[in-house]
Amino acid sequence: MVKKTENTEEKIITAAREVFLRKGKDGARMQEIADEAGINKSLLHYYFRSKEKLFDGVFTETFRSLINLINNVFSTSNNLDSFIENLVIGYTSVLVEKPYTANFVLHELSRNPQRVVDHMSSSGFDKQRLISFVTAEDETTVRPFNPIQIIVDIISMCVFPFVAKPIIKGFVFEDDVKEYNTFIDQRSQHIIEFVKTAIFIQK
Amino acid sequence: MVKKTENTEEKIITAAREVFLRKGKDGARMQEIADEAGINKSLLHYYFRSKEKLFDGVFTETFRSLINLINNVFSTSNNLDSFIENLVIGYTSVLVEKPYTANFVLHELSRNPQRVVDHMSSSGFDKQRLISFVTAEDETTVRPFNPIQIIVDIISMCVFPFVAKPIIKGFVFEDDVKEYNTFIDQRSQHIIEFVKTAIFIQK
DNA sequence: GTCTATAACCGGATAGAC
């Protein structure tokens, strides 16, 4: 729900996220952010003391929404089967809606890995719970894969296609938007089927 | 094979790759590249007119080596089974050896997607051949997954863990280097097993 | 080819009027 008269701070955050994503933290220009927000450059400094702080604000907000997603997946899943579905659909729908998120986080992850790790640690994210979802199941129905490998598999398959979007859209599908959209539409169902086929033992 | 008296141009390329990888194109400083190469800053401009051109040279060279990897995988595989193994092992070993490659390409992919797509298009990379590997197999032994989805799956699982390394190493394994190394050592075998279990029909 | 010195430029940050 977007308010008609979005206030200045919100406009700045929105514009900054856009530009930081497009250009990276170093490549982004305060002037460009100001233009994108339709305001004066010095107003940026009025609301956020420095470029560093502005980036920090945008990053924190974006990252937090990702963590919330995972926490939701936890609370709405009560077995491995539903966990897989919720995790895949949750990730994919966030990335379809806000495609910039993946690049944004990954970019910061390569420039400033510690900051991202610190954010995760302080977010109250429950790592053990995540692992336990993929661990505590019946050995007669689940293949004995390493749970951490499985989690990395799922997240990789969800996130990477959005990072590599230009290659998939531009090179693989030669900018045929319809074909690309079909690919994305089918992506989460494919991953779910793929993962379940691999880890559940068919009788 | 490294020559004892590496010439200046080679020193510059090596140093530039190092710094661009560490800091990104915009974050990199010509001074830092010069220091890393052990030469004077203005020599950079003597050999390469501008920072832009220097980056271009480094990127082209790095990207080409990735394309060569895939082409090698093509020529050493003659069925789906060996293709999967070669692709996974090829990618993983390159990324173990040069872990920054993934970030380097992905960063440029988000900043300048068209350049990356153009590089791929002009590299003579045989897309159809890639797809045909995952298509032309017996329907009684291979499940009917979409071949492009499968290729994206495999590449995602190979590349993403290296991009997300700080999270896996720092957050998941809490900087326990031994555990992390074990994870990476087992990664390619896990992916191969995982993928084969999903797509080959067991009798 | 390689260096020192410096020019030219750019961009983040601030001062101060309104």
Place this chain on the structure above:
DNA sequence: GTCTATCCGGTTATAGAC
């Protein structure tokens, strides 16, 4: 809160001696 004008540091790029 928002603007115009300006400063100042840092970085790319060039001039010119050797």
